[in-house]
Amino acid sequence: MVTIKDIAKLAKVSPSTVSKALNSRHDVSEETKQKILEIATAYDFVPNVFGKNLKNKKTENIGVIFRRETRPLSGNPFYSRVLEGIEAELAINNFNLVLHLLPNDTNGVIPKMIREKQVDGVILGGAIHEDFIRNIRSKKMPMVMVDPKTPSREYQQILIDNERGAFLAVQYLVERGYKRIGFISGDLGRESFHQRFFGYKKALKVYNLPFEEELVVTGDLEEGYEHTKKLLQLRNRPDAIFATNDVNAIYGYKAAEDAGLKIPDDIAFVGFDDIALAKMTSPPLTTIRVYKEELGSIAVRNLIKIINDEEISTGNTLIPVRLIERNSVRDLKKENN
């Protein structure tokens, strides 16, 4: 292991001069700096992070904490994409990504990396328990939350434009002639779903459609099958279903098929998230695209700003969404002409 001392000896200067040269300080002559840099590269010198960090109290590590979802289908396709966005952005900014997955039974144990202060900041994602968040915050660690379970003004949050996404979905259906639009969703206690519900109601109001309690079924993240079944058993069943996540929509497909209905001929579906699977189903699912990598990338950029004190550590960032048209909705109006 070649150290700064070795380089100093080779360059016939003092270690501090080497340090200055390597860190592009201004109090070194261009000449010696060049010589030192040459030798450093020649000997493949890499500064020891631990020596460095002991001094500057910077780790160049960012912690990423996601909740591990029980059902692999629900959490993964979404969060693994967010993670990719985070990873790419961190790599660009020369940070290491230290990953920790939280067991579902949030046992409140603070992860090693936080306890031992091995990260300069942390990004949280998924339905993380409030107690855990409070624990982290008590450590005064810079932090950013991606798609939080509950809203808060006490730390930075990167949010999906859920309300608008839901509005777009319902609007799309209404404009194509659908009038009884079912709503199936995971627990509305989760902020994202709550906002999507709000967008759904808002669209109904804007288009003068009645809001009917019986068309709303919510519960577990992946109960789309049961939810859809319930809606289909109504005396006056919906002609379309808006699912607040794609996984639920896809389970809904199955319920519709089992009930002998053809999609989109007998019933239309619109999802939310645009997971990879959405375009592989038959028919491919019309859905609201969430820019998952973007969420991750913005989270990183904001966190870095907080760490560098360039930005206050609260406030929200809203990531836009977009409707992706596929084949799970037909245009009733066009066909009626």
Added chain:
Amino acid sequence: MVTIKDIAKLAKVSPSTVSKALNSRHDVSEETKQKILEIATAYDFVPNVFGKNLKNKKTENIGVIFRRETRPLSGNPFYSRVLEGIEAELAINNFNLVLHLLPNDTNGVIPKMIREKQVDGVILGGAIHEDFIRNIRSKKMPMVMVDPKTPSREYQQILIDNERGAFLAVQYLVERGYKRIGFISGDLGRESFHQRFFGYKKALKVYNLPFEEELVVTGDLEEGYEHTKKLLQLRNRPDAIFATNDVNAIYGYKAAEDAGLKIPDDIAFVGFDDIALAKMTSPPLTTIRVYKEELGSIAVRNLIKIINDEEISTGNTLIPVRLIERNSVRDLKKENN
């Protein structure tokens, strides 16, 4: 930030005694040790990793490097599960997980964590380029490879029992009366697929079925649609298809449907991997289950042994597989009676 010095002062002993007490050295009296430990907990003392590591040259970090696949569907469902297995096992062993995803255009740049020696060892996964692996090995970093693209005896590999898996799949079909079994796969240059091909041929031989070149179609990871289509256009089309990964099988479903065939009535499918999606398709896919978390967990355990010099750094570990019976194959024999 409370340091070992502070604790020393509070306990009225020297810093070195505190260090000994905290590390359960034997040259401290039980009495002082207890006192120190009490104070340490009372003041919520956590040793500074950087001070520690500067001394011991241990980082308590393990690097995990996966190749980021272009098509999210192919790599993710498999590797994100392996990653979960790795994470859980590392957490148990009190290591941090430092994640790095390799761009597809392996630009040969060594990740920061390796360059700066911030990890004690590294786990590689996915179709990683040979040059990159060589680069890492030149750093003399302990390493373990999960499901390697190419075999090697120069480092530890954690392998799936691919040959047996493929054998089981084909055997299952043969025993149910299938005689013309198509084989669709990603590139056979990838070791896992090559072994599955071997298992396929072996089973045919054991059951005295002819091996027919025209029934084998290989290529890109997710060309299952095209591959299946090609097989279905044969004058004498196969009565079953064995796909070396579930994603291909599921694309194959679509090709079969588009050709007006019912699964499993007109054609049977068996996949490989058992990704979460496999049981959600219609019909649910019979496939070979790979214990993905297990792969990750074993990788970690072996790597730790290598780091601790308890095990030589070469050799393979084979993870067993199992056939999961669902509804994409019917029993031709039973029905013929």
Added chain:
DNA sequence: CTGTTAGCGCTTTCAG
């Protein structure tokens, strides 16, 4: 512009 000195927090001799 350069080098000396001190110190980040911890561990490890080694003398007492």
Added chain:
DNA sequence: CTGAAAGCGCTAACAG
């Protein structure tokens, strides 16, 4: 059994 001293690799303050 305890503590003083030295040092891991690096940086910063301050003389020169």
